[in-house]
Amino acid sequence: MTPEEMQGFQDKLRQDFGHTIRVRVEKPLTPEEREALINHIRYTRNDFNASIEIIEPIPIDFDFEVLPFEEEIQKPIQSPQNASSDASSTTSDKKDDSNWVYGPNWIVLQNRLLNAITDLTHNERRLIMLLSPKVRAAVDKNANQRTFMLTASEFAKEYGLEKDGTYQLLSELSDSLLQKAFWFYDFKADEVVNRKGSSWVAECEYLKGQGRIAVTLTDTVTEMLTVFDKSNTFTKYERRYIVELGSYGILMFELVSSCLHLQSGKKAYSVAYLRQKFNCTDKYGKITDFKTKVLDKAIAEVEKHTPLKVSYTENKIGREISEIVFCIRDTSSTSLEDIVKVFSPAEIKKYGWKLKDKHEVVSNFPQSIKTPVETQKEIEARMAKPEYYAEYVRYLKKLTDFDEKLHIKNMLKRAN
Template structure:
């Protein structure tokens, strides 16, 4: 699976209140439902198990098990509100049913009709959808970081957002009316924490700008850029690993036959096998990166580098 979370822009912008645990369950449900087709109708509920959850979010199986229990008890009650183009509101639950299998470490869920419409109708309408890989948010410990990252990803093609009006922005992050009513704790415990986690654990670097009406902050806008990719090191074009990635199957069999006739390869032969049998076994060895590197000097000797 590619673990691609896909939501319509309207669902990304929805007003919602989810805990981090509930958000993770919804993320995983969207990923797996789109990949398997299950959970998109009541006749085929989606199974989420503790092992899958633990792998996706880098937590222990016990922590994943407890999260699924929590989700079964609370997620069914959660609602969200979508603001339509005509400014009317559509309210919906996230899931229409949940069935926790006690002692089995798994939960069966079915997404609601509204959610299904906003995570599957993408072909030909890509500009109206936001997508990101689950791993980019899997190490966040703040639900506000997840929500902010999703809001940013809606604008990933331009790297900056319009101004989010403060009241609506708070609702999009899932902050209750009585939570962090003053700006100082809001910035310190919500905004700064979210930005710090995004900058540390995701694929982007983000900074914000605050906007004022008079002396009061009226909203925030964000700019962000992709981090330089340090996960993939450049491969030297004369290294064994470079040639391993370039070798085709016909080349592998061709050079396996040449290697089988090299006297220096005698140490690799077994018993009384024929040259043809030896060549077949060498071809299998060349599928292994470590063995390929070991045999690379012999490959060069029979002309592979100039092939």
């Protein structure tokens, strides 16, 4: 057989039977995980006949290693515990097998970090958040990498800043981050086991003349930005939501985002913890000031710039407020079926006048209603009640210039 004939024979075998792909995972898979992994590999390789050999070891944590001969590893699909949207929707359009679960537009943090007590300034916090997808992508390719680069252009573009002023800002951040630490807790069976502290960075250097900062993170911080599984619960959200938020707004957004998985939509925090979390142990001593200048201000920012709606109630011990109970609602998925359908005051006024002379509308009104003014008032009163909504939509569509699509759009906007 000539080389050309041999090549043709091999190509025919691959076409008929597919390639054989070996995959090593570092935990035994359930049948569902195994099927999901096989389907994902076949789909990403565009080889639906491929034979997938899965090598499963003794149970250990979720780490993956590339096999010899450049054979490829894929992560099994995981079920995020605190994720606010389906993981498959985060896949980048660009094929990148090393980072297919969470794309570059997502910030993902372990809840240990999200709930930690920190004292970062607004821009220090912004820098750490912007590093999140960079660290995740880099560590996917090299598990030992700890130093990450961020340019002034990237920082300025992300947060809408003037580029010229960002050079000096990054230079200042490279110094200030070296002095910062944070404190977090280990939990077991929902009980605090141990309080730990960690520095944010091991080294930090502003590279003058290059317009960028080199940040070497500690192992602890790197783990909190890259390891997400059942033992390391996490929260994820889109980067765009925090761009316009202030320091209090970011803290509030992260805090309530971590609670979206709760069926009750509610989460209680002690006032003592919230004061620590918002760096207000020595400020706003009166609880009324703390609520007005910190919590209410943060909630207003969150509601203005994100799809979350937040309210809170108070729990007291005696006369003293001991806990704040947040109620969180995500309006990003609000549908027409989820809201009470009513007309806006402007629509009621406009169409009440237009319908007052329509016999089809007023023929069943009480005989006591005689004048046009009384008729219009009755129409407006009915349009304000949900039980008349469907009836008056029919009248408006048939008898007026009513734009139902615009009406629904505005109604959903008001509900959100």
